[in-house]
Amino acid sequence: MPGTLKLKIALLLLIATFSAIAAPRGDVLYEKNCGACHGLDGSGGVGIPLSLPSFQASVDDNFLFSTIRHGRPGRVMPAFKALGDAQVNAIVRHIRSLAPGIKPVTFDNKKVISGNVTNGKKLYSENCAQCHGANGEGGHGTGVTFSRPRDLPIIAPALNNGGFLAAASDEMIRHTITHGRRGTPMQAFGRKGQNEAEINDIVTYIRSFEHAKHWEPIAVDEATISMESSYSLEETIDNLHRAAIGKNFKIIRTQNLEDGMFPEEEQSKHSVIVYFCNFSFVNRAINIDPRVGLFLPCRITVSERDGIVTLTSINPRYLSRFYNNSELDTACSEMYDIYVDIMEEATL
Ligand code: HEC
Ligand code: HEC
Known part of the structure; x- marks a missing residue:
């Protein structure tokens, strides 16, 4: 094959590859x-x-x-x-x-x-x-x-x-x-x-x-809700259970944050997650958008650091922004209010 033809074929192949x-x-x-x-x-x-x-x-x-x-x-x-x-x-x-x-x-x-x-x-x-x-x-x-x-x-x-x-x-x-x-x-x-x-x-x-007025995403900046408790870790967890039950939630389980991550004896006992759920709320949320499963059941982490006990949860209003769903915004705003009520009751 003459050199120029080889060159032409090589060039064509190159162009073909690039356009692909x-x-x-x-x-x-x-x-x-x-x-x-x-x-x-x-x-x-x-x-x-x-x-x-x-x-x-x-x-x-x-x-x-x-x-x-x-x-x-x-x-x-x-x-x-x-x-x-x-x-x-x-x-x-x-x-x-x-x-x-x-x-x-x-x-x-x-x-x-x-x-x-x-x-x-x-x-x-x-x-x-x-x-x-x-x-x-x-x-x-x-x-x-x-x-x-x-x-x-x-x-x-x-x-x-x-x-x-x-x-x-x-x-x-x-x-x-x-x-x-x-x-x-x-x-x-x-x-x-x-x-x-x-x-x-x-x-x-x-x-x-x-x-007509058109939808706007929820304007919030905080990704989490956080409150300090004046009680001890154990007392705060008890208060939290009571507050959640008082709001018609069922406590699903309470576990160490490090459960499953480290052997029992090496786990920090200073961070605990409380999982709770209200089935009619879950049903309603799933009927709005099946993707909400990602942030259910409700959970609040109770941690103690340097003698200060803090409650933290995700902020559902913050998460709702990623779903582009006006109905979900309403449900997440309600969920936000519930989290704040429960946490206030557990810490005051
Ligand atoms: C998170 C879910 C989601 C993703 C991702 C998504 N869509 Fe949609 N799409 C919807 C929903 C829900 C509707 C109906 C909106 C309504 O009910 O008003 C829709 C409506 C549409 C429509 C209008 C259909 C009609 O009957 O007029 C088209 C076209 C469309 N999507 C194309 C796409 C394409 C192409 C992509 C990817 C580039 C995409 N969508 C990604 C959920 C999604
Ligand atoms: C029984 C329920 C029903 C009724 C009644 C109905 N629609 Fe629909 N309409 C639908 C559904 C469901 C679709 C989506 C169809 C699809 O999946 O392509 C639709 C689609 C449309 C679309 C296209 C929307 C898009 O995103 O592409 C228009 C426009 C529309 N309807 C207008 C009307 C108007 C105007 C009327 C009354 C004259 C009407 N419809 C009555 C159920 C209904």
């Missing part, structure tokens, strides 16, 4: 960022299904791209701001491959549909509010998991959500109302006798949600 490295892998990115919630095959989980042909047929790539970028603030679906455009596009292509053969619609994303907002509100409350909420706040719970009301196989997304409103064009919303999504509780209202003008009125009403 440079082109983002949609399947890998999807698996890493989306699979845990939407399922590797797109059949849903904490997230709603993405592989349904009726869903894929009714959204354009712009909607998918923009949904990934903006997320759904306060509705579990994160905003993927750190991914580059090429990576987001690769994920969009991968989502399309989950429903092969489906030809997506195209929308005029700039087209403004204007109808009668008052009539839209009336039609919305008669036809949509039972699933999407009185003010478009969406169904309770998450996706298609056990954390949702049993009457619907798929949770109804929030329509008053800034992320949804940024991603959805008026034409996309009209198309979804008219055609519904086969295989989901979302019916085709075009076939239910709603005429085009009425559907336009509903679109106009949904668009008016843009002026």
Whole structure:
């Protein structure tokens, strides 16, 4: 082989290798960022299904791209701001491959549909509010998991959500109302006798949600709640048991912090964890978001250092920030109040 040809082949191979490295892998990115919630095959989980042909047929790539970028603030679906455009596009292509053969619609994303907002509100409350909420706040719970009301196989997304409103064009919303999504509780209202003008009125009403107050993550800085006790370690633990039981919790167990880490005789006896639980609260929390299992059951650590006894727990309000779930924020704020009450009672 002549030298120049060898060089050309080597160069081509090099370019091929580089472009293989440079082109983002949609399947890998999807698996890493989306699979845990939407399922590797797109059949849903904490997230709603993405592989349904009726869903894929009714959204354009712009909607998918923009949904990934903006997320759904306060509705579990994160905003993927750190991914580059090429990576987001690769994920969009991968989502399309989950429903092969489906030809997506195209929308005029700039087209403004204007109808009668008052009539839209009336039609919305008669036809949509039972699933999407009185003010478009969406169904309770998450996706298609056990954390949702049993009457619907798929949770109804929030329509008053800034992320949804940024991603959805008026034409996309009209198309979804008219055609519904086969295989989901979302019916085709075009076939239910709603005429085009009425559907336009509903679109106009949904668009008016843009002026509603939008969700903000809880503003807190402390990752833990901490209080000093004026009692001895043993007394404080007793007080803590009593305070937790007084708040309708069951004590699950009380153990040395170093249990299992070091042999019994080498364990410090100066740090103890008390685990407690209220089953109806746990049920409620899991019905909001199955991922809360990570910080349940409730636990408070009692430690003694230089004669000072301190109680410490995680701050549920701090943790809630990472879940992007407005319903969970409410439950975690309640949990925060309970922790503070119990700790105050055990230390005062
Ligand atoms: C922590 C869980 C979670 C992760 C991670 C997640 N999603 Fe979601 N996603 C959701 C939930 C929940 C919804 C429904 C929001 C609602 O109920 O309002 C949703 C909604 C969506 C929608 C709108 C579906 C529709 O019917 O309009 C798309 C598209 C979507 N997600 C794509 C993705 C992609 C792509 C990724 C990864 C880059 C991803 N999601 C990561 C939970 C998640
Ligand atoms: C029986 C419950 C139910 C009713 C009633 C209902 N929807 Fe839905 N809707 C759903 C569910 C569930 C989905 C998600 C479907 C999916 O998984 O793709 C949905 C999806 C949507 C979407 C797409 C949201 C997104 O994130 O992509 C829009 C827009 C919508 N509905 C509007 C309406 C309007 C307007 C009405 C009243 C005319 C209505 N829906 C009535 C359950 C319902």
